[in-house]
Amino acid sequence: MEKKLEYFRIGKIVKTRGLKGELKIYSHTDNMDRFRELDCFYIGEDRDTKYYVEKSNIISGNMATIKMKGFDTIESVQGFIQKFIYVDRGQSYELDEDEMFxxxxxxxxxxxxxxxxxxxxxxxxxxxxxxxxxxxxxxxxxxxxxxxxxxxxxxxxxxxxxxxxxxxxxxx
Missing domain, CATH: 2.30.30.240 (PRC-barrel domain)
Structure with missing residues (x-):
């Protein structure tokens, strides 16, 4: 049996929003509430740096915004555009009895x-x-x-x- 994934891709950073470091995220999950409950995440293939959420919001059916702690300008987050965001298995949401990842x-x-x-x-x-x-x-x-x-x-x-x-x- 294959090894279970330890990290789940939950979205892609598509662009900045505003001037204070907010990011617009296209969701890759069918549970948009997970963005409201998100505390931290990883960007790209880097698993050494955890990014912490200052605030998040759902802005449409498959789009959310995230403001990361310590990133307060548009310039500080532009390098993240077009990168995927991930959470580790421990941060995944609880599945119903008949669901599987x-x-x-x-x-x-x-x-x-x-x-x-x-x-x-x-x-x-x-x-x-x-x-x-x-x-x-x-x-x-x-x-x-x-x-x-x-x-x-x-x-x-x-x-x-x-x-x-x-x-x-x-x-x-």
Missing amino acids: ISDMLGMSVETESGEKIGTLVDVLQYSANDVYVVKSESSKEYLIPATYSIVPVIDKDKNLIIVKPIPGLLD
Whole structure:
């Protein structure tokens, strides 16, 4: 089984806002409240520097602003534009019983209800209608499987297994 990610990307800094060091963030999470509750985060690949939140605000469905402590001018934050922000696993929000982080699903085995091995989950494409699982077979063939309850009735965390009920043409 693959090692679990220790850091989660929650957004991308898209531009500054105002003159006092505020940053506008495009969210990569479906829980916008996490920006209201955010205490600290990392920027880019640097895991040695923690940035602390002075204030944050949600400004639209997928946009938030963050003002970091100690960064009080537009010039002090311009170098962060177009970088991703991350939180460590300990700062992730609590999931419901039937939820999993995508990073914890990657590497799961995917089989049909009859036990036929399809492959391994290698990616999850997120669309507004539903997610799509990218499954790679041992022969490197890729399958795109809509992540709906009718097609994916079982995700077993303990067995590291996804069960698929394929519709005609799905695995051709």
